Amino acid sequence: xNISHRKFNKTLRITxxxxxxxxxxxxxVDMTNHEFLxxxxxxxxxxxxxxxxEPWHEHVAKNVESWLEVFNxxxxxxxxxxxxxxxxxxxxxxxMKAAEFLKSKNVAVKGHPLCWHTVCADWLMQYDxxxxxxxxxxxxxxxxxxxxxxxDMWDVINEVVIMPIFxxxxxxxxxxxxxxxxxxxxxxxxxxxxxxxxxxxFLINDFNTSTNYEILIDGCLxxxxxxxxxxxxxHQHQGFWGVDKLHEVLERFDHFxxxxxxxxxxxxxxxxxxxxxxxxxxxxxxxxxxxPEGEERQAxxxxxxxxxxxxxxxxxxxxxxxxxxxxxxxxxxxxxxKDGSRKPSFExxxxxxxxxxxxxxxxxxDENGFATVxxxxxxxxxxxxxxxxxxKFVNDDQAxxxxx
Numbered sequence: 001x002n003i004s005h006r007k008f009n010k011t012l013r014i015t016x017x018x019x020x021x022x023x024x025x026x027x028x029v030d031m032t033n034h035e036f037l038x039x040x041x042x043x044x045x046x047x048x049x050x051x052x053x054e055p056w057h058e059h060v061a062k063n064v065e066s067w068l069e070v071f072n073x074x075x076x077x078x079x080x081x082x083x084x085x086x087x088x089x090x091x092x093x094x095x096m097k098a099a100e101f102l103k104s105k106n107v108a109v110k111g112h113p114l115c116w117h118t119v120c121a122d123w124l125m126q127y128d129x130x131x132x133x134x135x136x137x138x139x140x141x142x143x144x145x146x147x148x149x150x151x152d153m154w155d156v157i158n159e160v161v162i163m164p165i166f167x168x169x170x171x172x173x174x175x176x177x178x179x180x181x182x183x184x185x186x187x188x189x190x191x192x193x194x195x196x197x198x199x200x201x202f203l204i205n206d207f208n209t210s211t212n213y214e215i216l217i218d219g220c221l222x223x224x225x226x227x228x229x230x231x232x233x234x235h236q237h238q239g240f241w242g243v244d245k246l247h248e249v250l251e252r253f254d255h256f257x258x259x260x261x262x263x264x265x266x267x268x269x270x271x272x273x274x275x276x277x278x279x280x281x282x283x284x285x286x287x288x289x290x291x292p293e294g295e296e297r298q299a300x301x302x303x304x305x306x307x308x309x310x311x312x313x314x315x316x317x318x319x320x321x322x323x324x325x326x327x328x329x330x331x332x333x334x335x336x337x338k339d340g341s342r343k344p345s346f347e348x349x350x351x352x353x354x355x356x357x358x359x360x361x362x363x364x365x366d367e368n369g370f371a372t373v374x375x376x377x378x379x380x381x382x383x384x385x386x387x388x389x390x391x392k393f394v395n396d397d398q399a400x401x402x403x404x
Contacts, residue, residue, distance in 0.1 A: 001311045006036065006357070009374045011398045014365050016387070019402070021369025028383045031359045033072050033106050035377040035394055036310065037261075038353050039319035040067060040335070041327070042074025042109070045098040062340045067323050070335075070350045074102050075263075075319055076151070078111045078143065079119035087123045092146065099150045106379075109151045110319075112263075113158035113205065114140050115189045117166050117173040124172030129179050132172040137192045144196040153201040155231060155263065156193050157186055161208040161216060183219045190225045205231030205263050209249050217256060229316065230256065231263040237273045237280055237331060240301040246308050254314050261317040262309060267301045269294035269325075269343060270332040283329060290325055290332035290343070299344035306352060 012029075014022045048064045051057055067074075076095055077083070084090045099109045115136060124132050144154065163185075164177040177185045186204065193202050204220065204227050206213050220227060230253055234241065241249075253260060269290040273283045302320075309315045321327075324334040335346035359375030377394045387403035 001307060003311050003357075005313045006310065006376055007374060008377055008393045009372065009396050010393055012363070012365075012371050012373055012382070013398060013400045014369045014371065014382070014384070015400065015402050017402065017404045022365055022384060022403070023367045023369055025365045025369075025384055027363050027365060027371060028381075029359070029361050029363060029373050029375065030381045030383070031375060031378055032381055032390070033379040034353070034357070035379075035392075036357075037073035037108060037317035037319075038071050038349075039073030039075060039110075039317055040071045040323050041319070041321050042067070042071075042098070042102060042107075042323075043077055043327070044323065045074065045101055046076070046094050049097040049101050050094050059340055063324055063336060066336055066340070066342065066346070068105055068107070070346070070353055072106065073108045073110070073317060073319065075110045075112050076102075078113065079116070080121040080139065081119045084121055084139075087121070090142075096147070096150065099147065103150055108153065110153040110155065110201075110203075111143065111147065111151045113155040114143065114193065115156060115173060115185075116158040117163050117171050117177070118159070120171040120173050122171075125170070127172070129176050133176045133180070133188065136173070136176065137188065140189060140192045141196055144193050144200065148197045148200070152197060152199065154193060154203065155205040156202045157189050158205050159207060160186060160204065161206050161210075161212050182216055183223050183225075186216075186220050187223050187225050190220075190227065194226045201228045202226065203229045203231040203261060203263065205233065207233035207235065207264075209252075211252075214252060217253075221256065227258060229259040229261050231261050233264040234262055234305075235264060235266040235280060235321065236301075237266055237268055237283070237329065237333070238275055238277070239272050240267060240305070243304065243308060246305065250312055250315075254312070258314070259316040260312070260314045261319070262315065263317070263319050264321045265305070265318060266321050266328075266331070266333045267298050267305070267345075268331050268333045269298035269345070280329060285330065288326075288330050288332055290337055294332065295343050295345070299348045302345045303348050303352065306349065310357070 044063050048060045102109050160182050166174045277283050322333040324336045325332045325338045336342050357376050363371040363373050365371045379392050382389045382401050389401050389403050
């Protein structure tokens with residue numbers, strides 16, 4: 001499997017603080033972060049930063065510590081109905097503290113989502129459609145602006161394919177999507193997000209990977225919508241997609257030439273949801289245990305999926321949705337069990353991300369201070385006898401490194 005596009009081959013010119021080349025010197029080159037975004041839902045960081053006096057905080061802290069051993073990219077929840085349960089009561093502090101904590105650990109953060117018909121703010125229903133759209137755009141303005149510099153990546157709009165025909169319950173966003181049309185609403189919300197953070201990364205995101213999603217994206221791009229990346233959900237509670245389906249989905253969406261993010265990935269380590277269940281939310285069980293056989297299956301599927309996606313040049317990010325078991329749907333879908341113990345999938349992914357796809361090496365400079373280094377793209381620490389420099393290596397050009 002070719003992953004050469006994930007690597008660099010670079011000539012370094014190593015100098016001291018005075019600009020003099022360090023000749024015939026051993027230089028340590030140690031990776032500190034991937035360029036690729038290895039992500040996971042980071043919802044548990046909210047109680048971690050906000051509820052430190054609670055008796056269960058030690059358990060949450062254990063999970064957060066495990067999380068940080070593998071991931072460099074976290075998704076935080078901004079579901080409007082929970083983030084602003086009554087108009088004006090915005091849960092800003094909890095999200096900001098969680099985002100700042102993650103950023104302090106060298107983790108990129110994404111907010112999810114800015115516009116969605118599910119977990120919507122019920123208080124929108126008192127307004128007419130024109131006002132609902134105005135409130136939606138004001139919400140984007142407020143959140144993207146307030147978090148700029150801390151969260152610069154957003155799922156701008158979620159599950160648009162089904163949005164105007166969603167009929168499980170009435171809600172304000174479905175109403176305005178019917179009025180504006182799918183492309184019309186997408187254009188409005190993306191324009192506002194881009195206006196508030198011109199350098200932000202803005203995704204369209206959907207679980208529907210059919211031709212309908214392709215048509216929607218094509219219509220949006222033709223309408224000038226500034227989509228940064230295509231988000232693909234891959235909740236596989238009913239069974240692993242398999243390599244063939246992964247390739248088929250990638251082939252149908254890579255022709256747009258945009259980065260692809262697998263935004264919500266789920267593979268369970270227990271019983272699968274039966275095929276006859278059309279909406280995963282309809283699967284309600286009292287207990288959904290993880291099993292030894294299921295955990296081995298999950299680990300194998302995680303490895304296969306990550307290897308396939310890491311090998312595709314347009315895939316920039318993979319986010320597994322649940323870090324610990326018992327989250328969405330109560331599923332055994334995490335990398336750790338309910339008691340915080342690590343499952344085989346955790347160890348398997350950590351080995352790939354932090355060993356197989358990780359670079360720690362030593363090179364020796366020539367008489368002019370030059371050395372060649374090859375490694376995985378990302379952030380690096382370069383050091384000699386306590387003198388240190390940091391750099392990002394993503395291209396094959398020459399880099400001048402001054403150690404101080």
